[in-house]
Amino acid sequence: MRAVAFSEHSPSFDAYQLIDDMPMPIIKPDEVLVRVHYAALNRLDNWVRLGWKGLHLAFPHVPCGDFSGEIAEVGEAVRGWSIGQRVTANPLLWCGHCRACVRGEQQRCEQGGILGEHARGACAEYVAMPARNLVAIPDGYNMQQAAAASLVYVTAWHSLVVAGNLRAGERVLIVGAGGGVNTAALQIAKLVGAEVYMIASTAEKAQLALGSHADWVHDRSRDANWSKAVYTATNRVGVDMVVDNVGAATFPSSLRALRVGGRLVTVGGTSGYDAAVPVNLLFGKHLRIIGSTMGSQADYWQVMGLVFQGKLNPIVDTVYAMAEFPAAITRMMENQQFGKILLRIGNA
Numbered sequence: 001m002r003a004v005a006f007s008e009h010s011p012s013f014d015a016y017q018l019i020d021d022m023p024m025p026i027i028k029p030d031e032v033l034v035r036v037h038y039a040a041l042n043r044l045d046n047w048v049r050l051g052w053k054g055l056h057l058a059f060p061h062v063p064c065g066d067f068s069g070e071i072a073e074v075g076e077a078v079r080g081w082s083i084g085q086r087v088t089a090n091p092l093l094w095c096g097h098c099r100a101c102v103r104g105e106q107q108r109c110e111q112g113g114i115l116g117e118h119a120r121g122a123c124a125e126y127v128a129m130p131a132r133n134l135v136a137i138p139d140g141y142n143m144q145q146a147a148a149a150s151l152v153y154v155t156a157w158h159s160l161v162v163a164g165n166l167r168a169g170e171r172v173l174i175v176g177a178g179g180g181v182n183t184a185a186l187q188i189a190k191l192v193g194a195e196v197y198m199i200a201s202t203a204e205k206a207q208l209a210l211g212s213h214a215d216w217v218h219d220r221s222r223d224a225n226w227s228k229a230v231y232t233a234t235n236r237v238g239v240d241m242v243v244d245n246v247g248a249a250t251f252p253s254s255l256r257a258l259r260v261g262g263r264l265v266t267v268g269g270t271s272g273y274d275a276a277v278p279v280n281l282l283f284g285k286h287l288r289i290i291g292s293t294m295g296s297q298a299d300y301w302q303v304m305g306l307v308f309q310g311k312l313n314p315i316v317d318t319v320y321a322m323a324e325f326p327a328a329i330t331r332m333m334e335n336q337q338f339g340k341i342l343l344r345i346g347n348a
Helices: 043-050 141-165 180-192 205-212 226-233 253-257 279-283 299-307 322-333
Strands: 004-005 017-018 033-038 068-076 086-089 126-130 134-136 171-175 195-200 217-219 239-243 256-266 288-291 315-322 340-344
Touching: 004 256, 017 322, 033 086, 033 141, 043 322, 068 126, 068 141, 086 141, 134 299, 141 180, 141 239, 141 256, 141 299, 141 315, 141 340, 171 180, 180 195, 195 226, 205 217, 217 226, 226 253, 253 279, 279 322, 288 322, 315 322, 322 340
Parallel strands: 171 195, 171 239, 195 217, 239 256, 256 288, 315 340
Antiparallel strands: 004 017, 033 068, 033 126, 033 340, 068 086, 086 134
């Protein structure tokens, strides 16, 4: 089968190669084989290519955790799924028997992983997936949007609603306006009934964020002191929650933008992990920092139900051919997108 893969950890996007003779996945009894129509990029794909201590891959490694497609083969122990069904899946992988999994907290699995990180991913004509991870794509639902949804929506849902306990009437500030998690967070916050403030890197992204129903947007290319702008816009009170997945470059400003008793939620650190935290703000303003990764399978079912009902609307930025993978990841890493970047797989 054809697949995009890399054969060594590398700082270069040229490490990605289009391979014509990648071995087909062999499914286990509890798995299905999915013929992929579309795969979606996440920042995780860049980090996996770079690598880190303790990450052990079977090369060549295939990126991408998100996909949409149709079932091509069903494992002998699988029930309730049939060949030809349109599906997508939670990219989280879990053992099912550790203490966290028994509690229904699959995102905390002691042996957990993510498709495209710890296992070969979906930027290939076929991908193997545990049947328990699947959700059916309703008839007529757009396959591109289905591919764009899974990782970012379950991540944003768990971060804001479950871990962060966001409530109607609260003010939430989202630092960044173009990435997949942040566009999902905007929609989820609005669905909950929160007032949404956003920080955009360009005037164009600021307008796109306003067009996506953000209540207030600050263009940091015109004024870098956005924490002061937020403080002024909230009548010198601050916001209840900050969504900051940027990390080192923004944590001090994010903490300053919070009201007394506010909380910062984070699922990543795109600018670096060694963030400076003004401890005086933490105790002086009674602040909380809440970390989150992915979400439970129950979270996934809940948020994907909202997606398929049209209450949440995945945004597709651009669609590339498989051979254009280096250009696609370049666009993502240069922060040019608004929404998700997809790869068209096979003849989709």
